[in-house]
Amino acid sequence: MVVFAPTYDCVEFVNEYLCSLIPGKEKLYLSADSMCKDEMSSEENAQIYTTEFLSTVSCSGLPSHRLKLKENVPVMLIRNIDQARGLCNGTRLQVVRMGTHVLSCKVLSGKNTGDVVFIPRMTLDPSNSTLPIKFQMRQFPLMISFAMTINKSQGQTLSHVGLYLPKPVFSHGQLYVALSRVKSRSDIKILIKSESGGLSSSTSNVVYKEVFMAKMMTSLARAMGLMVAQPAATVTTVLYYSDLLPRSVDFDRYRNTDMGKYGNGYGETPFSKKLDTIKWGNA
Template identity: 60%
Template sequence: FTSEFLNDYKCSGIPNHQIKLKLGVPIMLIRNIDQAAGLCNGTRMIVNALTKYIIVATVLNGNTMGETTFIPRMSLTPSNSDIPFKFQRRQFPVILCFAMTINKSQGQSLSHVGLYLPRPIVTHGQLYVALSRVKSRKGLKILILDDQGVVSNTTRNVVYQEVFENI
C-alpha cells in the first residue's frame, strides 16, 4: 500500500492523518490519557497553544474543569480495521468538537444544548439522555424536522417492541 493510501485511510478511533487546529477551537479527546487527572475519552477542551509535539488546552468539563493540560502526540493503532495488516499513526488523540452525538454527551452537564432531530430517535432512552444533559431549560434549543423535512414541535420516541422480548 502506498503512503498516500495510508494517509487518506479513515478508521474509527484514529484521527485523520492531517489535523488542522488553531487557537481557541474546541477539541475532544478520543483516548484515555490519564484517568486520574480527568483526561479521558470524551473530555472537551479549548486549544490555548500549539507546538509540534504538544497541544496546550484548558479543560471544559469534568472534575478538572478550568485546568490547563498538555496533550502529547501518541502512536495510535486502530482496534478493528478492515485492512489485512496492522498500522499505527503518530498523531494527537483529539478531534474537533463543535458538536457531539447523544452517546458522547452521556454523563456530562452542559449549560447550553442544541438538539437537532432530523428523524425520530430510535434507541430506547436516548431522548431522555439528550434532554437531561442541559443544566436548565433556558439553555435548551431543539430543532425537530418531520418526515417531509418541515420544522415541527413534536417527535416520536420510537421504541421497537423487540427490545422488551428478552426482559
C-alpha cells in the same frame, strides 16, 4: 453549550461550521499513517493499502487525518493519557497555544478544570476489528467538540444543550439520552429537519418493545420474589416509565405546557408517559 447529533457525519458538519465562525488563524495538522510491521511483509498489501488510502480510513476512536484547529476552540480527548491529572477519554479541553508537535490546552471538565496541560502527537491504533489490515496513525488524540454524538454524551449533565436532528435517531433510547442531559426544558433547544430539508416540529423515535418488555418481566419477577439471588457481576435494571418512550414526539404540541424539570427522582422525563396523558409532578 454543547450540540448533540445522532451520527458522526452530522457532528463533523457542525464542528467544521462553528470552527469557521471563530476568528483567528487556522492551523492544519496532517496525520502520518502506515501499516503495522507484520502487514508490510506482503507486497500485495503494500500496493493496495497505500499511505494515501490509509489517510481516507475513518473509524471510531481515531482522529481525523486533517485536523484543523484554532486557538480557543474546544476539543475532546479520545484516548487516556494521564488519569491522575484527569486526561481521560472524553475530557473536554480548550486549545490555548498551537505548536508543531505539542498543543497547550486548558482543561474544561472534571476535577482539574482550569489546569493547563500539554498534548503531544501519539501513535494510535484503530479499535475496529473489522478492518482488513492493521495500521497505525500518528496524530493528536483530539477532535473538535462543539458537537458530539448522542451516544458519547451518556452520563453527562450539562447546563445548556442544542439537539441537531437532520435525520431521526436510529437506536432505542437514543432520544431519551439526548433530552435528559439537562435539568429543565428551557435548557435545551432542538432543531429538526424533515426529509425535504425544511424545518419540522416532530421527529420519529425508535422503540423496541422487546427491550422494555424483558425489563418489565424481570422487575415483576423480583417483586413477586421469583428472583432472589443473582450473580455478583449482574447489573440490576429497574424499569421506569422513561423506557416506554412514544414512537413519535410532537414538540409543538407541548410548547406552551408547563413541563417542569427533567427527572423527578423516579427516572421519569416530560416524554416518559403517553403523549395524551403527560402530567408533571411527583404524583
